[in-house]
Amino acid sequence: MSPSKQGHCLCGAVQVQVDGLADEISACFCDxxxxxxxxxxxxxxxxPDTVRITGPVKSHRSSALAERAWCDDCGSPIWFRYVAGRDHGYLELSPGLFSNAGDARLTRVVYADRHPDGYWIEGHSVAHVSQRDYEAENPHLNDGVAP
Structure with a gap:
């Protein structure tokens, strides 16, 4: 975890301050x-209790378990958060909110086998987790919400 980080959306209307942002980035290729x-x-x-966000944020319940949020002025993604289920409260912030992605590094790609044909993420320190393996570790995702 890093010290306090400040960030903002593309237009600056949404401001974010986080005490203890993780230093790893997770990526996902689910639908x-x-x-x-x-x-x-x-x-x-x-x-969640270390995050302060101000500004015009809109959110959408994208599945039975999670919501996604964005700046209502410029559309920049702000967060992904589980609002129900086993991972209730789990929060991920968009790396683009922070300079240099908050000094975090990409360490994991889930649904890696679902990547588009046109691109692939490589790296020796990046774990690639298939849809089957990810859903086996997270069976609650199959409660009518799996992509």
Whole structure:
């Protein structure tokens, strides 16, 4: 976890301050993340009680378990959060909110086998988790919400 980080959306209307932002980025190629993120969605975990967000944020309950939020002025993604189920309260913030992605590094790609044919993320320190393996570790995702 890092010291306090400050960030903002593209237009600056949404301001974010986090005490203890994680130093790892997770990426996802599931259908829901692909549609919301425009290709690949990435997030940095933060404990909800360490996050302060101000500005015009809108959110959408994208599944039975989770919601996604964005700046209502410029559309920048702000967060992904579980609002129900086993992972209730789990929060990931968009790396783009922070300079240099909050000094975090990409360490994991889930639904890696679902990547579009046109691109692939490589790296020796990046774990690639298939849809089957990810859903086996997270069976609650199959409660009518799996992509």
């Amino acid at each position: 829901l993340c692909m549609r919301f993120g425009g290709g690949l969605q990435m997030g940095i975990e933060a404990k």
